[in-house]
Structure formats: structure tokens, C-alpha cells
Amino acid sequence: MTDDLHAPAADLTPLVYNELRRLASAYMRRERPGQTLQATALVHEAFIRLAASGAPWTDKRHFVGIAARSMRQILVERARARGAQKRWAGLNRVSMSDSLAVAADPESMLPALDEALTRLEKIDAEQARIVELRFFAGFSIEETADALGMSPATLKRRWALARAWLHRELTEPTRADADADSPWPVSQYFVWRCCARP
Amino acid sequence: MTPDQQRRVRDLFEAALDQPDADVRSWIERAAADDAVVRDEVLSLVRHHSSARPVSGAGNR
Numbered sequence A: 001m002t003d004d005l006h007a008p009a010a011d012l013t014p015l016v017y018n019e020l021r022r023l024a025s026a027y028m029r030r031e032r033p034g035q036t037l038q039a040t041a042l043v044h045e046a047f048i049r050l051a052a053s054g055a056p057w058t059d060k061r062h063f064v065g066i067a068a069r070s071m072r073q074i075l076v077e078r079a080r081a082r083g084a085q086k087r088w089a090g091l092n093r094v095s096m097s098d099s100l101a102v103a104a105d106p107e108s109m110l111p112a113l114d115e116a117l118t119r120l121e122k123i124d125a126e127q128a129r130i131v132e133l134r135f136f137a138g139f140s141i142e143e144t145a146d147a148l149g150m151s152p153a154t155l156k157r158r159w160a161l162a163r164a165w166l167h168r169e170l171t172e173p174t175r176a177d178a179d180a181d182s183p184w185p186v187s188q189y190f191v192w193r194c195c196a197r198p
Numbered sequence B: 001m002t003p004d005q006q007r008r009v010r011d012l013f014e015a016a017l018d019q020p021d022a023d024v025r026s027w028i029e030r031a032a033a034d035d036a037v038v039r040d041e042v043l044s045l046v047r048h049h050s051s052a053r054p055v056s057g058a059g060n061r
Helices: A009-030 A039-052 A060-081 A089-093 A099-103 A106-123 A125-136 A141-148 A152-171 A183-195 B003-016 B021-031 B036-051
Strands: none
Touching (some): A060 A106, A060 A125, A060 A141, A106 A125, A106 A152, A125 A141, A152 B036, B003 B036
């Protein structure tokens, strides 16, 4: 039976997570302050390395789902370790029109995004997967659609829905228990990072 | 919201993306006339979709 030949998805998670974490650590040691982690490149590198060592999955789709979730975990853990505020008060000082300055400190909002994503997951797990692939793994519309087995047109609509939902969650204090006086910078960052992509 | 209402919100939101900006509000009010919870949720999400649109020059460093 093929079931004996292929480990269940849960067993592959530590393998993928550890490989990505190792690659990410190596990358972070070399990075300059303010440099963005190249998540997509790390995911592709991990795939090639694990495939070369005979990793037991049959298709790349399976891999990228696990990898995107692992990248979410790695990036959020890294942000928390660096002391990113649970609330993003640190971004208050950044002008709302200065999107590059906001983007230079993207980690501040990752814990809040992670928590919002966990809430979204309970409503619609598929939307959470989309955000992991697009936002945390940096996949294109086409790559994400392929990974989830849907058409790019459908993916675009669902991605728009997930973005709108998260935007509301991160900017409306009553929903996300955010600081009432700092909705704009996060919104601006989110626009820059999530929405300004082709 | 029930799972059925969530699905309806999703479908209406996605269909609303095809409506011209000027008509979208009245389109949603008609399409969800029988369910105020669904209607308000779709209107709210569409509003946030508009404010989450790209700001020119902000992306693609």
C-alpha cells in the first residue's frame, strides 16, 4: 500500500520546519539591519535540499503548504524573540505617508497578524492558507493558486476577501483589541506588504 | 454567524468585486435583503477592501 511508503503530513512538518529554520538562521546571520527575509527563496532552497536527500513527499503542493505554515511560525517567533510588541505601539512614531519607513520595521505587527490569522482560520481555514502562502512565503498569485488547486481568478478573489477581513481585524480596535490611537500605521504597512503586490 | 452565512458572505463579497464602485452598496443591499447580518458583514468587508487597495508607489521596492 502506498500509505506505507509515504509518511503522513504531520510527520513531515518537523523536517520542513527544521530545514527552513536552519536556512533562515544562516540567512539572518548574514543580513543587514532592516533587510527583508527572502522567504520565497528560502522555501525553494529548502525544497531542493530536502528533495535531494530523498524527502518522502510525492508533490510540491504538499511541501509548500507545510513550508508556508513553517515560515509563518519562524517569522512570528523571530519577531517575538526580537521583542516585537504584541501591540504595535512602536509604529506610532512612523508617519502614515512614509510607507518605506513603516516597512523597515515590519516585525512589529507580525504577532498581531499571527493572532488575527488564527481567528480567521476558525472561520475559513482556506483563507488562512492563502495568507500563509502569499504573505509569509511570498508566493505569487499563480504559485498560490497552484498550491491550493484553484484557478488564479478564484484565488485573487479569496485573497482579496482575506485581506479585507485582516485589514478590518488589524485596524478596528473593537475587533482586535488594538490601541485606539494607532490604526493607521499598521494599515499602511499592511497595504504596502500585502496589497501592493502584483 | 453560521457556516452557511459565512459562505454566503464570501460568495457575495466575491460577486461584489465585479460590481461598479458606484453601484456596489445598493447591489449588496438587494442581494442580501433577506439577511441583515450577512448584508452588514459584506458591506463592512467591501469597505475594508477599498481601504486596503494599493497606494501608488508604496510597493515593489
